[in-house]
Each structure stands twice: as structure tokens, then as C-alpha cells.
Amino acid sequence: MSSYFQRFYVFDGDRPVPVVIRGYTADDFDELIVIQSETFPPPYPSEQWWNKEQLTQHVTRFPEGALCVEADGVLAGSITSLIVDYDPSEPAHSWADTTDNGYIRTHKPDGNTLYIADICVRPRFRKLGLGKWLIQSLYHVTVQRGLDRLLGGGRMPGYHKYADRMSAESYLEAVVQGKLHDPVITFLLRCGRTPIGVAADYLEDEESCNYGALMEWRNPFKAVRGGLN
Template identity: 30%
Template sequence: MTQPQMTGTPVAEFQGRSVLAARSDGRFVVVQAQASDAAALEAVQRACFPDLSESELATERHFLSHQAHFPAGQLAVLDTESGRLVGSSSDFQMRVDFAHYAHPYLEETGDNLFTTHDPHGDWLYGADIGVHPDVRGQGLATLLYGARHDLIRRLNLRGHVAGAMPKGYGAVCSTLSIEQYVMEVVRNERADPVLSVQLKRGYGVWGIIPDYLDDDSCCNHGVFIVWRNREYKET
């Protein structure tokens, strides 16, 4: 696999957009998404999450709302050979009450419209990340996570939180509780296609979110994960 290279500040442009991160061979770049990308973002969303409830999928309307509330948190991966949009991540700022973190996805995200964005929030909330199945395994998620962490540092936020989807749990839910499953993943005794990858990126598990979303692959559970910005400075 070609190793990705990430940068903290834009170093080049592609199609008139500042490049926030790029794979070392330049084939794929991360840029800030634009309103004109909304239809392509919906197409990637549908390809990435075929099991997700239609009511919880982000559509063109939702992506336009994300742009209206917090454009800096909306990222896209472009294939520089074809110009095709092949991946994305969607984030907004919020305050986190770690004693009461268990909220359904649609409640947390303002029905997926990001009306809950708080410009004074000191955490970045990871609402969504997806790489089109056609180009998985090429380091694109790593590029997106790196660009997200760079944004957190630039904004001097405390860190990144998200409701991870334990997508391997649905296959074993009849024999394991969600708590047992997550513990085995944390101990590296079991691999989960989503949670294991996030743990390797420095995220820690804070707790389980029951009825987080409607998705059979994770039996509707979410796992609240946290990445802390070690460069955060109190102001």
C-alpha cells in the first residue's frame, strides 16, 4: 500500500482548492468539501453504508446544511487522476458532558443537519467518515483522520469524539454482550472492521451507546470514543 503523507497546512492546490493532506504519490488529496460536492458526497455515503437506515443516511440536503453550519469541518478526498470524489468526513464542534454521553446519533447531530454545531464548543464531533468501496485499503481514511486532527490543532480544541459503529458485532450478538465484544476488541483478542482501526489511531473507548442508530451490522450500538489533543492550550 502506498503510504499517505499528511501536512498541517495547505502546501498545494488541486482544482483551485487548497490541499490539506495528500498521499505521497499525489494520487489522492484531501480538500475542504464545498456545496457543489453535495450530490457526490451523498453517492459516497450510500456506497459506504448500505445497511444504514434511510432516515439516518446523509443526503444532498444534509451535506448542504453541514456547509451552512461549519464548512471547515467538511472534508473530501479527490482522485487527482479522474477528479472523482471518493471519500469524505463530516464534523462539527460541540461541548461534551462525559457523564451523559449516550445520545442517539440523530439527536446528537440535529437530525443529521448539524444544527447542534456550537462555534464555542471545545471538542470536534466526528459524525461521519467514509471511503468508497472501490478505493478502500489505499490509506485514504488515514489521510482524513490526519486532516481532522490538524483541524483540531489549528482550532485549539481538546480533541475528537465520535460514536464508532462496531460493525462486526451483529455477527456474534447472539453469543456475546456488546460489553464483552468491545472488551475483546480493546484487548486485541478480536478484530472489528471499524473500532479496531480507530483504536490503532490513538482513540480510547469511553463507553457504550445503546440505540445509537438503526443498523443491523452493529445491532444499533455505538461506542463512544475519544482522541485527546496533546497540544491543547488552556485560554
């Protein structure tokens, strides 16, 4: 069972809302699958929601990286990660290969990078900023584990609107420069993530044209000093 536990408040307008981030357990599985269905409704294929076998693998192989958030006592979202051995000189990869299609049997306890497999927050709770808090909880795990970075591939759901006139790399750069807004990439930037490239065939996602924006957060106790790219 995960030892991660954090209690704090967020605000719904002027009202403080008690929040807990903790490791999820088998008792949470049914509700976590419901949350997946609310977060990724049709036409997103239901077979890509978490199933109980995947969730069992998460809490068995790496409970520190399997976290959920409760708001006002209601399960509101989750984040799942694994440790991988990442080589920055060979950044190209797919979500399926890296996460073992979400079963995280690719988890390497002696790896150098914490990799986000999934984050989801119930739509009715998104105004509370819980997604950002979930990502920050994994920054804590990154530091506690002494890893080099947190890494993940972000969807680029706005890219399909521009794919006929710009490359995925140009689209990502335009979002970083503030010329375009992308709901996922802009959110990750606000969470402190930095783009390091684009992966083709990252995941089956029509809106992103199957691209993923690779975005990292470097462990500040290990990061090499230098300017942002």
C-alpha cells in the first residue's frame, strides 16, 4: 500500500474544500472505473478505460505512483505512473510500449524517470484545480525517489484543426509561444512541465492526429542549470 498521504484545502470560489491525495486501493477500483467513463466519454472507446486487472497491477507493482484525490470526501480523480529507464538521446516512444498498454509490467524500480501513464479528474471537480495537485504529488515522488525527471506524453487535442497547414512540432511551438491555446498542453505548461519534443504514433487519438507532446519536469535537485528551450 502506498505511503503517500497529503491533506489540504482548495477553494470553490470563497469556500474552502477539504482535499486528500492518497494511494488508491482495491476498494477504490469500481469508482475509479466510473471516473474513467466520466472523464473519457464516448466516442472514446470504453475498452481503453482502466480495468480491474490494470488497476491491480498499479497498486501491486508501484503503489507510490498510483494516487487518487478526494474532494469533500468524494473520489474525484486519479493519477498513475511507473518508473522507466529513459534515454534522452532516443526520445521517440509510444504510450502502449512504455506503459505495457496500461498494465505497467514495464515498471523498472531502478530506472531514472517517473512516467505518467494517466491522469483523470471528474468534470464537475475540474474547477478546483485538482489535476495540477495530482501532478504536483508526483513531483514529490520524483524527488523522494531521487529520479532525474517526471515525463509524460500529452495529448494535443487542438492539433487536428491545424494539421493541414503546420507540423506537430510547429503547433507545439506555437502553443508554447502563446500564439495558440491547447487545452492539454497549456494545462501542462501551467503545471510546470517543459516540452522536449513530439512523438509520432504516440497513441490512437484522432484529435491529436496520433501525436503526443513529450513534456518533462526535471528534479530541481538534479537538474543541469540553463535556460528554457
